Amino acid sequence: MSETADRVKKIVVEHLGVEAEKVTEDASFIDDLGADSLDIVELVMAFEEEFGVEIPDDAAEKIGTVKDAIDYIESKQ
Amino acid sequence: MRRVVVTGLGMVSPLGGDVETTWKNILASRSGAGPITHFDATDYVCRIACEVKPADHEYGFDPNLRVDHKVQRQVDPFIIFGIDAAGQALEDAGLTDMSEQERFRAGCSIGSGIGGLPGIESESLVLHEKGPRRVSPHFVHGRLINLISGQVSIKYGLMGPNHAVVTACSTGAHSIGDAARMIAMDDADVMLAGGAESTICPIGIAGFSQARALSTSFNDTPEKASRPYDVARDGFVMGEGAGVVVLEEYEHAKARGAKIYAEVVGYGLSGDAYHVTAPHPEGSGAYRSMEMAMRKSGLSLADIDYVNAHGTSTPLGDELELGAVRRLFGDAIGTMSMSSTKSAIGHLLGGAGAVESIFCILAMRDQIVPPTLNLDNPSEGCAGVDLVPHVAKERKVKAVLNNSFGFGGTNASLVMKAI
Secondary structure (H helix, E strand, O other): OHHHHHHHHHHHHHHHHHOOHHOOOEEOOOOOOOHHHHHHHHHHHHHHHHHOOOOOOOHHHHOOHHHHHHHHHHHHO | OEEEEEEEEEEEEEEOOOHHHHHHHHOOOOOOEEEOOOOOOOOOOOOEOOOOOOOOOOOOOOHHHHOEEEEEEEHOOHHHHHHHHHHHHHHHOOOOOOHHHHOEEEEEEEEOOOHHHHHHHHHHHHHHHHHHOOOOOOOOOOOOHHHHHHHHHHHOOOOOOOOOOOOHHHHHHHHHHHHHHHHHOOOOOOOEEEEEEEEOHHHHHHHHHHHHEEOOOOOOHHHHHHOOOOOOOOOOOOEEEEEEEEEEEEHHHHHHOOOOOOEEEEEEEEEOOOOOOOOOOOOOHHHHHHHHHHHOOOOOOOOOOOOOOOOOOOOOHHHHHHHHHHHHHHHHHHHOEEEEHHHHOOOOOOHHHHHHHHHHHHHHHEEOOOEOOOHHHHHHHOOEEEEOOOOOOOOOOOEEEEEEOOOOOOOEEEEOOOO
């Protein structure tokens, strides 16, 4: 697992209060991890802070799974 | 008119994470005051408060018992305290498993005086330092006063009236009084009612200090600072926490065999129409509030055994309240006891009236009245009134009066009696 993936998962666990095992790369924030739309806004902000990248709203809307987030962040690094 | 009784109690206070721990400490004459730990208060004229203690403390509060991790991250502490106290009260009443039909008739009226001041303060700094795109998406609904009622209704599925009083330090008492009327008027059968506060943060302490409301002479002896009716009193000590009661229509409670603590028989409200922070010089608002509650109760003044005073430990307020009580009670003042539990837990602002109503109820349950701590030298106006100095006192307690007064000149009084 990449270092980016590790850090993304850590943020998801902390922000959504879910067990680490549930945060697989295929997990959907809304369907599998119990997030609502505001939680995703908050997650995106946390990713921006952690990785020093900017995630514009139109890109953020396309982030539905943990893998989507990892891929987007890695593409900007 | 439908009768309203209390069937559940919940509390988070500087002396305990629940009702019984707090009450035990109150009766043991413990103080919840100490140096401020929530922030570095070195440069403040007031450096003490009655903080809710962490979970590992002897009488601390564990937020993980009833509040989801995610919610804890999103909301201000006053909401966390309020959700927990509401959960305690519902559990105590045995009402955590209501049917959908019952939940349509169950509501919330849990308010706060100020709301999420710590979060408003910290997010303002984020906005200032990092810009608008760094402000939390949970900022607004994590700070709003009615979000205890909102969160509790969602957590427990309560679909009746959803309300939140905002009347400064009268909030808790108004919440209970208003909710009792909602039941009496047939808007609901069950109401969670109370108040919560948590404003021990830099802007909160600075603001109340600048209003010259806080004690500043006892920074080295915090447990001595809250001293209602004592000649050396010099302002209130800020507390934090929450109190919530389950109010229930009497027949509804009886039909399900509920444990009934007390009946809410009188509620009085008034405005001073005088000054934003100073009480009316003749205590007329306080008098009219108590008088209205007594009139509604159908009790006589001689029936009142215990008064839980507003008694914040401010030089002006304590004396004026005592004067109003003296005028109202007349000769009956000699047979009642009156104390201020703010001497032990500080001033919970919007939570005060609810927490103090619970102490009144427990006084009736246990036939003992809680003490006024630090009352070493009662001021002149105290003669002939039993202010229960230093130690709790066993006595008959069948009916009680609870006072709460707030900035803006808002007054509320509740009369409750044992059934």
